[in-house]
Amino acid sequence: MESVFNARLQTICVRMDGMDNALLIRKAEMDRRLDGLNQLREDVIRDRDMFLRRDTYESKHEALAVWIKSIDSSLQEAKTRTSDRLTRVETSIFIWGGVITVITLTVQLIFHFLDKGVK
8 A cells, every 4th residue: 555655646746746847847938928028018119219209290390391481481582582683684784785775876876977077
């Protein structure tokens, strides 16, 4: 009877050792999985920190849009002023060109008639 008891005790001890080994293996596997999840969480947090929040983006985008509109209007005003200046300069050049042409023709006519009158 004692040998049967010892055999069962040994069987139970072997099973308990096997269960202990299985628990250690499961614990190691669970630790490995949890480490992987912690690493994934750190990656997600790092990635999330690289992006702007939507409300921050929209407020900055609106400010940028206002700035672009002000630059656009400034450029349009400068273009209009430049165009007006060019038009005035071109008009002045044409007027002065016409005045010089008329004066030159008048002087030539005067010299032409004076030259005929002298002969």
